[in-house]
Amino acid sequence: MSTTCLFYLPLCLWLFIAFALLALTQFNHRRACGMTDLPPSRTRLIRLMAGVMLLFALVISIAHESSGFGFLLWVGLLSLCACAVALLLGWYPRLLAPLARLMAKPST
Amino acid sequence: MVPAGLKTTARILLALGGGYWASSASFALLARVLTACGMPRVDAVTLGMMLVFILYLCLILWVFAARRVWLPFWVLCGLIAAGHMAPFFFTQGH
Amino acid sequence: MEPDFRRAMGWLHTWAGVLLGSVLFAIFWMGTLSVFDIEIDQWMKPATRLPPAAQTLALERFRPSLNEAIAARAAFWNVEPPNDRQSVASVHYRTKTGFVSHDIDPVSGRTLPDAGTLGASGFIFPFHYSLHLRIMNLGTWLVGLASMAMLVLCVSGVIIHRKIFAEFFTFRPSKKPRRLLLDLHNLSGVLGLPFHIMLTFSGLVILGATFFPASINALYPNPRGYFYEANGLSFLNVKPGQPGAPVVSLDETFARAQAVWGNGSPETVLVATPGTTTGRIAFFRDRTQQVVMDRDVVAFSSTTGELVSHPPAPRAIIRTQRFLSGLHLIHFHHWVLRWLYFMLGLGSCLLIASGFLFWQASRRTKQANTFGFRLVEGLSAGSITGIMLATLAFFISNRLLPPGAHAFGMGRAALEIGCFYLVWVGAFLHGWLRPRRVWIEQSAAISAFSALAAMLNWITTGDHPLHSLANRYLWPVAGMDMLLLVGSALAFLTARKLARKQPGKAVGKTV
Incomplete structure (x- = not known):
């Protein structure tokens, strides 16, 4: 139970933030949050960062589980x-x- | 002119039946070639079994996407012929 | 991309979806339930809800059942010792007249009374890959066709989706039903795409030998030769021997198997042609801690106890194939992943259902009275909510039929399946007769049926949710009851929402 809380939940949160960052570089979602558009350089930087976060999650889940479980877990989450x-x-x-x-x- | 319904039916038949036959034949050909190259037969068959579905998928999509149905038709015929000709070139099958 | 190409793919996506959507929904629905097949089995067979035994039962304690199998000239006999998903042991053997299966109490070793049900592993799981149509393997071929269609649908869906990245996260609950359905379809399709493709492809590969026997026939004298070689079962390739030979001690042989493995426990112990001179005892290693289904089989002669075969570790290609089958069959024990599969499976169901409903929503104004439209309308109701109702009827009949029930020449297990089909056919008829109200009424019925199933479990077994939650070994039952109750609540909300919006149309639902 404790591993569940200490690993899976933070992993979910991490992936959630990465996807939220990706979504919030898009104009229609920014507008829905009541924000204006980002400068293109910032958009690119944030997308890159989110991509790295997603890949890092794969590395972490493979390191924590075995390669097979880690991969499936990453795809599913x-x-x-x-x-x-x-x-x-x-x-x-x-x-x-x-x-x-x-x-x-x-x-x- | 050929009626549209007939054209569609022909495409569906060609994609499902022809595609199946062609991928099955090329799968058999691949397995023979691989074993002839020295791969153990169980590996050759298993590898083919994973690739054959991808080939079948591509063939189906191609038959439906092609503007004219003749090119896919002849390619499928070629694959089928190649697959069924193979036993005469590889005698060490069993 | 060329507009022609896109149009061709759009046509393909529409018609492949409409024609095979019903079959696909049935496959994905049953597959999703099969994720928890053993847990559903425990719900359906109350006698097997036992706390796990402190000590493992010696293999020799299964000897009486083995002797029965020998007397019946069984082709094989096997025992599955208890594991952490299932606290009872089970023995199976096949005689000339049929397949015999018993559950065994893990403490006393006595045979548990026959539950009179096929359960999830005997009905729901086989339905997933054979649609319960055994004539000429028709069901399996239909599943293969539908799976190829699923791959075609995935690829063509990506091609015709105009703004796959721009609308990656787009979900607009406030829009019109038609737009909302398309959003749901896109969302479940795009976000679940890795799951849809991985599971469909691996499912096809598992049944590959059935669908594409050509290369096996090219290189092997018979398909069995390939099957044995690929699965490390070549010890089964022996000529039938004479009956009357003894079977050596299973426990002593097991000790030898453990010496070969180094360590490890068996997942299945198989005795092939028990009691004949060429009988074999094989131990399939428990590999529940990895995805790859590499079972490391050790086989011994059943008359002398000599080691017959222990195949080397599989090479890369076979390992890849076993990874694919492992990720599809969820042979491993990993609770988080199991729940993920379940939820993603529901996502696939939602994808198919929303596709169906979108097709109708975009044609309702123009073609609502054509025969084809009415046909698909009833078909989609019957195949989406109908199969859910039918599954629930299967569960309810399991709790209601008395033990040893017998009617219309059918035993209890067959009667349960009869109820399933009866309700399913009824749902199709209902869909064709009352297309305006069908979604509301069937959602309401799903809500009632699920709640009823959970109630009946309480009444007939006394395991109410609080009791089953309090005992660790009853968690499978608690999980099933919870899902039934949550499903009931969701179906109720759906029905209410639909009734308010009348003549508005359906949204997806889960059970």
């Missing part, structure tokens, strides 16, 4: 977490507004 982002954006996009605001902050 990828679908579910992306789905969670889509549902959240459909019903309560405002909940992602803090993240969207954070993405727009100048990096100083």
Whole structure:
């Protein structure tokens, strides 16, 4: 039970954030959160970062489980977490507004 | 002119039946070639069994996507002929 | 991309989906339930709901059953010791007249009374790959056709999806039903795409020898030769011997098998042609901690106890194939993954259902009264909500039929299946007769049936959800009851929402 909480839940959260970042680089989802568009360079940077996060999750889950279980787990959670982002954006996009605001902050 | 319904039926038959026959024949050909190259026969068959579905899928999509049905038709015929000709070139089968 | 190509793919996607959608839904629905086949078995066979035994039963304790098999001249006999999904042991053997299967109490070793049901592993799982149509293997071929169609649908769906990345996360619950259905279809299709493709492809590969026997016939004298060689079962390739030979001690042979493995426990112990001079005892190693279905079989002669075969570890190609079959058959024990499969499987069901409903929603205004439209309308209701109702009827009849029930020349297990088909056919008829109300009424019926199934489990066995939650060994039962209750609530909400929106149309639902 404790491994469940210490590994799977953070992994889900991690994938969720990665997908939320990806979604929030898209104009229609940013608008739904009440934000303006991002500059193209920032968009590219964030997409790259999200991609790295997704790959890192694969590495982590393979390191924690065996290669077979880790891969299947990653594929499955990828679908579910992306789905969670889509549902959240459909019903309560405002909940992602803090993240969207954070993405727009100048990096100083 | 050929009626549209007949054309569609021909395509479906060619994709499902012809595609099946052609992939089955090329699968047998592949297994023979691989064993002739020294691969153990159980590996050759298993590898073919994983690839044959991909081939079948591509053939089905191609038959439906092609503007004219003749090119896929002749390619399928070629594959079938090649597969069925193979036993005469590889005698060490069993 | 050329517009012609896209149009061709769109045509293919539409018609492959409409024609084979019903079959695909049935396959995916039954496959999703099969993820929890052993757990459903425990729900359907209350006598097997036992706490796990502290000590493993010696293999010799199964000797009486083995002797029965020898007396019946069985082709094989096997025992599956208890494992962490199933606390009872089970023995199976096949005689000339049929297949015999018994559950064994893991503590006392006595045979449990026959539950009179095929359960999930005897009905739902075989339905998944054979549709319960055994004539000329018709069901399996139909499943193969539908699976190829699924691959075609996945590829053509990606091609015709205009904005796959721009609408990757798009879900707009406030839009019109038609738009919402398309969003649901795209969302479940795109996000679940790895799952749909992986599972469909691996399913085809598992049955590959059935669908494409050509190369096996080219290289092997008979298909069995390939099957034995690929699965490390070449010890079965012996001439039939004379009956009357003894079978050596299973426990002593097992000790020898363990010495070969180094360590490990058996998942299945098989005695092939027991009691003949060429009989074999084989131990299939428990590989529940890995995806690859590599069972590391050790075989001994059953008359002398000599080691007959222990195939070397499989090479890369065979390993790949076993990885594919392992990821499809979920032979491994991993609870998080099992639940993931279940949810993704429901996602596939949603994909097929929403596709069906979108086809109708986009044609309703123009063709609502044509024969073809009415046909598909009833077909989709019967194959989506209908199969759910039929499955629930199967569960309910399992709890209602008395032990040893017999009617219309059918035994209890056959009667349960009769109920399944009766309700399913009824659902199709209902769909054709009352197309305006069918989704509301069948959703309401699903809600009632699921709640009833959970209630009947409580009434007939006394294991109410709180009791089963409190005992670890009853968690499979608790899980099943919970899913039934959650499904009931969801179906109720769906029915209510649909009734309010009348004449608005359906949204996807789960049980």
